[in-house]
Amino acid sequence: MTIQTTVNGNSAEIALEGWLDTQTSPELGTAVDELDSSVTDIVLDFKKLDYISSAGLRQIVVIYKKVRSLIIRNVTPEIMEIFRMTGFDKRLNIQ
Amino acid sequence: MSVKEAADSRPKKRGSVLRFITAIFLTVIVITGIACSVVGYLDVIHDIHDTSSQTAHSVSVILEDMYNSDVVSGNEGLLQADFRRDERMERVSKMLQLLCKDLDLVYLYVFTIDEEEKEYLYYFTAAADEEINEKVSQERGFGTVVPTDSFPQSVLAASKGATNTEVWKNENKYGKVYSWMYPLFDKEGNVRYIVGVDFDATKIENEIFQHTLRTSASIVLILLIMFLLLLILIRRKVLVPIKFVSTKMNRFMDDKERDDTPLDISVNNEVGEIADSFNKMRNDINQYLTEISTLTTERVQTQTQMEIAQRIQYGIVPAETYLNTKSYDAYAVERPCRNVGGDFYDLFVRDGDTLCAAVGDVSGKGVTAALFMVMVRTAIREKLLSGLSPARVLNLINDEICASNPEGLFATVFIAVLHLATGRLEYANAGHTPPVLLGQSETFLKVDSGIPVGLFEDAGIENAERLLAPGEGFLLYTDGVTEAVSKGGQFFGHERVLSATKGKKDARETVISLKADVRTFAEGREQFDDLTILAFFYGTYEPELSLAPQRSEWEKLKAFVLDKTDSSPLQKKLMLICDEIFTNIVSYSGAKKIGFSCEKEARCFTLLFTDDGKPFDPLSEKQNKKDFEEYDMGGMGILLVRQTADSIYYQRHDGQNRLLCRVDISADNKKITI
The missing domain is CATH 3.30.565.10 (Histidine kinase-like ATPase, C-terminal domain)
Incomplete structure (x- = not known):
């Protein structure tokens, strides 16, 4: 999985590419942890994300609880389906 | 037909009732005739005897009267003109001849006898016939003495004054005559002469014969006429109808020309009763014949059907199938009951990775059921081979059957498909008996009972699945197992299925054990349903x-x-x-x-x-x-x-x-x- 992080002031945009599975999800956690503590708003770009499992979803919850604002962008229908199964679609700001 | 019956059916030479009756009647007539003749004869003889004796007696009385009046008138009496031919004698002679003629006598003569000299002494002799009269007047004329060896009893009796003399049947040169002798008494009561009166014996006998014949003949004739009338009556009222009935009966069962129309006889007697009985019997027999013929036809049809069906069944469903590899172990047997049943099974491996098993029971018996079974079984195999799920297979078959099912046939089927790579078992039930889960502990699997295929459109049979662990298995069977009946009338039931398969880890062993148990249980009773048992076990599982x-x-x-x-x-x-x-x-x-x-x-x-x-x-x-x-x-x-x-x-x-x-x-x- 490739993680592309762009920081702009107190907001950061993290673009994910590939599979966010049990093996790779810790990488997302690491990427967020590495951000400056001034970053309060995070935007996750799922445009190139092919796959997400519960481990990935768990990381999203961790990030959600950590920051002030979390926006998920460019969600593919497949992943949207998984959000729907878990009720994430109702709690997350999906654009 | 046995030899004895054949012999009996040969026409026998039979006597005729008419002939028998005729014989009896003729005998009766002959006896009656004879009796009448005898009685008539005796009667006539008696009659003639009386008549002739009276006539003779009258003649003697007349002569006696003549004699006595002659004496009274001073004459010498009748015979005092001793041996002379004079006018008076001529007159007497003439008068005797007249008497002869009037009274139909042959001879009339007056004589005495001399017992010592053994002589007849004739005074007068007359005959009815003129010539004979002339002749006897000469030969036995006044004063003729005729010697004799002995006197007949009647002459002797008359000479002694007896007036109850018997007739003397006498034959001499003057012909055959019946003679009566009567005494002629004088005034003093002494026998003066003997009067002989001769009747023509031939004439009398002739008369007797004719009289007898007349009497008998008329009686015989009357009897004969009565008998003939009776005979005609019997013939018309009894014999002809009986013959008619008999002919009718013969033709009733005639192979070539059978006549089974009812008897129509308008006779109101015993023959009518026979006719009624015949008509009743005819109706019964006809009914039986129809029934028998229907039954025979049905039986022959059924038998032929059964044979065809059995051949079809044996040809399509093998008696046993045994499949065994490391990953599966499967065995199935089918034992059709004495005829043919609708049981079937199918057991095969698809593409080397799927074990397909089906057990079913088709409604009905015979060729229809067998053909239906073949259709169902073929359809199941074809659809399973195309990879359809068990439920889909059953629903499709149900639709196909329902589209055209004039016979109203249906089948209960259980299909199980085992995916050998994982042990995933798919199954679906169309109204069949529940399967037994074999392996760790034998239990009946709770399955949806489903609806037999062919009954209703849109059967909606659903698939079910479970996971078989290595060593677990499935037992499918038909109701021939659970509904096997013991001598005591008990059903084999479900519990015995479990106990028969308990602890079995081998498909063949499981099936044979259950089959043996059913056989022992139903010992002494005819197996009335088919028996089909199929078992399979999942072998070893190797993860990929x-x-x-x-x-x-x-x-x-x-x-x-x-x-x-x-x-x-x-x-x-x-x-x-x-x-x-x-x-x-x-x-x-x-x-x-x-x-x-x-x-x-x-x-x-x-x-x-x-x-x-x-x-x-x-x-x-x-x-x-x-x-x-x-x-x-x-x-x-x-x-x-x-x-x-x-x-x-x-x-x-x-x-x-x-x-x-x-x-x-x-x-x-x-x-x-x-």
């Missing part, structure tokens, strides 16, 4: 992939699944399930070894995880929907699996967790809840 319980093994698993599937939304679903379950096992089970198989079936993918960790049934996990904020602690994995997979089946077997997930290839496959 063995994994260590480490997160790093995920890449191996991922690569394996990706390799087995092509990129599609389905692939992601499968990956998600694998991801979640693998993570779960690695994180919580404490397993030392993880086994995995991914099998692409005709309509779905199946994923089987095995691990030797602590028991964990993801299905029993309470589905408390956690709050979003709690999901950082996990708990979404099983939820996602349950949402993604079309079915999940968990079992704990032999110290292992076994979890099977199915994901259907086509989305329109109905989701199955297990």
Whole structure:
């Protein structure tokens, strides 16, 4: 999985590419942890994300609880389906 | 027809009742005739005897009167003109001749006898006939003495004054005569002369004969006429109708020219009764004949049908099938009952990876049932080979049958399909007896009873599935097993099925044991239904992939699944399930070894995880929907699996967790809840 992080002031945009599975999800956690503590708003770009499992979803919850604002962008229908199964679609700001 | 009967049916020479009656009548007539003749004869003789004796007596009285009056008148009396021919004598002679003529006498003569000299002394002799009169007047004229050897009794009696003399049948040169002798008394009462009166014997006899003949003949004639009338009556009223009935009876059962029309006789007597009885018998026999002929036809038809059906059945359904490899062990037998039944089974391996088993029972018997069975069985095999699910197979067959089923046939069928790669068992039931789950503990599987195929359109038979662990098996059978009846009238029932298969680990052994138990149970009774038993066991399971319980093994698993599937939304679903379950096992089970198989079936993918960790049934996990904020602690994995997979089946077997997930290839496959 490739993680592309762009920081702009107190907001950061993290673009994910590939599979966010049990093996790779810790990488997302690491990427967020590495951000400056001034970053309060995070935007996750799922445009190139092919796959997400519960481990990935768990990381999203961790990030959600950590920051002030979390926006998920460019969600593919497949992943949207998984959000729907878990009720994430109702709690997350999906654009 | 036996020899004896054949001999009996040969026409016998029979006597005739008419002839018999005639014989009796003739005998009666002859006897009557004879009796009449005898009686008549005696009667006539008596009559003539009386008449002639009276006549003779009268003549003697007349002569006696003449004599005595002659004496009184001073003459010498009748005979005092001793041996002279004078006028008076001529007159007497003439008068005697007149008497002869008037009284129809042959001779009339007056004589005395001299017993000592043995002489007749004739005074007068007259005859009716002129010439003879002349002659006898000469030969036995006045004063003729005729010597004799002896006197007849009547002459002697008359000479002694007896007036009750018997007739003297006398034949001499003057002819055959019946003579009466009467004494002629003078005034003093002394016998003066003997008067002889002769009747013509031939004439009398003739008269007697004629009289007798007349009497008898008339009686015989009357009898004869009466008899003839009676005969005609008997013939018309009895014999002809009887003959008619008899002819009718003969023709009733005649092979060539059978006449079974009812008897129409307008006779109101015993023959009429016979005719009535015949008509009743005719109706009964005709009815029986119809019944017998119907029964015979039916029996022949049934027998032929049964033979054809049996040949069809034997040809299509082998008596036994035995399949055995490392991964499966299957055995089936069919024993049709004495005729032919609608039982059938099918047992085959599809594409080397699927064991297909079907057991069914078709309604009815005979060729129709056999053909129907063949149709159903062929359709099942064809559809199973095309990869359809058991329920789909049954529903399609149901639709096909319902489209055209004039005979109203139906069949109960149970289909089980075992996917050998995983042990996933699919099954569907169309109204058949429930199967027994073999292996660890023998139990009847609770299955949806379904509806027999052919009964209703839109049967809506549903698929069911479960996971067979290695060593577990399935027993299918027909109701010939559970409904076998013992001598005591008990049914074999379900409990005996369980006890017969208890602890059996081998398909052949299981079937043979159950069959033997049924046979022993029903000993002495005819098997009244077919008997079909099929058993199969799942053999050893080898996971395709063995994994260590480490997160790093995920890449191996991922690569394996990706390799087995092509990129599609389905692939992601499968990956998600694998991801979640693998993570779960690695994180919580404490397993030392993880086994995995991914099998692409005709309509779905199946994923089987095995691990030797602590028991964990993801299905029993309470589905408390956690709050979003709690999901950082996990708990979404099983939820996602349950949402993604079309079915999940968990079992704990032999110290292992076994979890099977199915994901259907086509989305329109109905989701199955297990």
